[in-house]
Amino acid sequence: MNIEVTKPAVKWFKEEFNESEHKHIRFFARYGGCGSFQSGFSLGISQEEPENPLAKIEVDNFIFFVEEKDAWYFGQHDLKVKYSRTHDEIEFESQEVTR
Template sequence: MKIVVTEAAASWFKNDFSIDENEKVKFYARIYGSSPVQENFALGFDKESDPNNEAVRTEVNGVTFYIEDEDVWFFDGHDLHVDYDKDEDELTFDYKK
């Protein structure tokens, strides 16, 4: 599995989520909500300082994005693609096999 974050999405994290270079964003499974890959679970993200057990990571524009071992099950073998929709002014998440 891999994480793909576009430069537009990385810019959103820097500008709207106040992430600085050399900081990290953790993607994780949240109870409640919905997603195309898991019923009753949604994707969450948060600013984190250090991963506990990093399973997957990517870096875009100096920001590290990662998923820990304990949350890999959520993606059910899919890659996570994160982009920014300028018209809607929001992030988009796509799950691709």
């Protein structure tokens, strides 16, 4: 599994979370909401240290990651994190793994 975070999304995270410090941002499966990976579940965002990351990427002093315990949610998909100017919020896209 890979994680991609677009430049506009990184900018959003810098504005929402103090960019002067090194930040860990976890994407995790949560019950409810509307998600693009598993029906009845959606992705949450939390600021916490990684324990057993399945995937991670470092961009501009942020480490974005998904824990192994959430692998079931993603199946055979990568995660793309984008910023929506229309909704002024983060959006998630699933991308089928083609490796």
